[in-house]
Amino acid sequence: MSKQKKGLDLRTLRRVLPYVKPYRAHVLVSLLCASVSAAAALLIPIFSGNAIDCMIGVGAVDYAGLTRWVLLIAVSAVLAAIAQQFLATSNNRIAYCVSRDIRNETSRKLQRLPLSYLDAHPAGDVVSRVIADVDAFSDGLLMGFTQLFTGVVTICGTLGIMLALNVSIALLVVVLTPLSLFVAAFIAKSTHRYFTEQAKVRGEQTAMINELIEGQKVVQSFGHEDESLAEFDEINERLGKVSLKATFFSSLVNPSTRLVNNIIYAAVGLVCALFAIADNPTMTIGGMSVFLSYASQYAKPFNEISGVVTELQNALACVGRIFALLDEPDRLPDAADASDLDAQGNVSLTDVSFRYVPDRPLIEDFSLTVEPGQRIAIVGPTGCGKTTLINLLMRFYDVNGGAIRVDGTDVRDIKRHELRRNIGMVLQDTWLKAGTIRENIAYGKPDATIEEITAAAKAAHAHSFIRRLPDGYDTVITENGGNLSAGQKQLLCIARVMLTLPPMLILDEATSSIDTRTELRIQSAFAKMMQGRTSFIVAHRLSTIREADVILVMKDGHIIEQGNHDALMAQGGFYSTLYNAQFGT
DSSP states (O other), X not given: OOHHHHHHHHHHHHHHHHHHGGGHHHHHHHHHHHHHHHHHHHHHHHHHHHHHHTBOSTTOBOHHHHHHHHHHHHHHHHHHHHHHHHHHHHHXXXXXXXXXXXXXXXXXXXXXXXXXXXXXXXXXXXXXXXXXXXXXXXXXXXXXHHHHHHHHHHXXXXXXXXXXXXXXXXXXXXXXXXXXXXXXXXXXXXXXXXXXXXXXXXXXXXXXXXXXXXXXXXXXXXXXXXXXXXXXXXXXXXXXXXXXXXXXXXXXXXXXXXXXXHXXXXXXXXXXXXXXXXXXXXXXXXXXXXXXXXXXXXXXXXXXXXXXXXXXXXXXXXXXHHHXXXXXXXXXXXXXXXXXXXXXXXXXXXXXXXXXXXXXXXXXXXXXEEOTXXXXXXXXXXXXXXXXHHHHHTTSSOOSEEEEEETTEEGGGBOHHHHXXXXXXXXXXXXXXXXXXXXXXXXXXXXXXXXXXXXXXXXXXXXXXXXXXXXXXXXXXXXXXXXXXXXXXXXXXXXXXXXHOOSEEEEESTTTTSOHHHHXXXXXXXXXXHTTSXXXXXXXXXXXXXXXXXXXXXXXXXXXXXXOHHHHHHHTSHHHHHHHHHHTO
């Protein structure tokens, strides 16, 4: 393993330790239980050897001594079993609590990440890090605590007893046993790389599965099943190959170290036999059995620790991906002197410039002044910057140049929560959470009464279909409203804004999924709601914005035309061309 990779592993391991620190009491209990379990297990070979020496021949059996040693063996076995139970319980608590804490921190991190990170990374890959990678790390941590503690105590205890019984044979075991560690270290050089690649490809696969499930109707509608399956097979094939390599190299550790341990066992048996043949008074048949037992016990932890190292390689590879997520820079925090906001609705954009990719300009030198209560419609071809402008107004992204001000205050000097509390937003892409209809409408105002919720639903023309649902407003819907139609989901999102009635509104294709008859009713409700409120309306159906006070025509990130409907039609420019093309005139 390269020095850089070793350094990376050590840094990752050091970052894990602070998560274990709150549970140091459980760690101490684990160490104590491991010591008791190992000590009890180490006494059994001595008691067994003494029991064997009580049976030196036919008619020469010391039954009293034999009974005593058998009882001591039974007591030691019971103590070892009890200690193992407490050890497992304590280690489970450590592993699962640490995993819980890491997931909690990751969840909090997701709330602090800038939208640019979530836009650039597949949701499935993020889900894989939070769920699959944390589970793999938990399994490795659990095995590490369970076998590492017991293994270290067993090695130290066994070595001490063997040195006390016979230094020569003990030194033979000590010299030969580390060979198994060298074999394991040699094999482990390849495992970390494959486990890291395995975690990466698994995240890629999860991302694709998530994408296919969310877009299942689109895949089937366009007959893209075979292509999607081929793409999935390709990723699955790569995952299978890298997983097979990781498993193959990791599975070599156990048989290789066992082979070395069996050689050591045979060598110890041969030396003990030579001592016994030479009539060495310190080597009896029982003593020989003791040494063979201890040689096996001394070598076994090395074998287990080798397996633990393999699991830890996988765990460190997975937790490394989690730490990579946690190391991503947070969105810019609110300024220390950021102010609250009780908006009146005056919005100004001065020489605003923005680009998602550094070398690809999108919006340049954009200026606009909106008076309180004005209705501003934004139209233009796809990709001209309409939705980007909305993202900047909501401060999902910060401008690269210029400034956006609300009531004369730069939005960067306003608390994000306060800015967004003053803006109601209905998007073309709906978002609903798993829960009741009532909870989804009251998402922005959790303390709303059922009367207020019903009034908002009536204003959004959603009350009629809600009333027909099995449990009305208490009907439980699935995540993102999977059991509702697209139009019904959009009506609920409109009702959500109707309930809060903030001083500023953003309507981005807010009626795109609604039938024409219902749209006319909602446009009437919107007209009432927008009275006295600054409103930004993004629309492709130009019939919905004819009554706007100002229509901004955007192209390539610039305002190319500006005015009301009649004035723009009279100009005979780009807006007029769009309108006539849409209505065939």
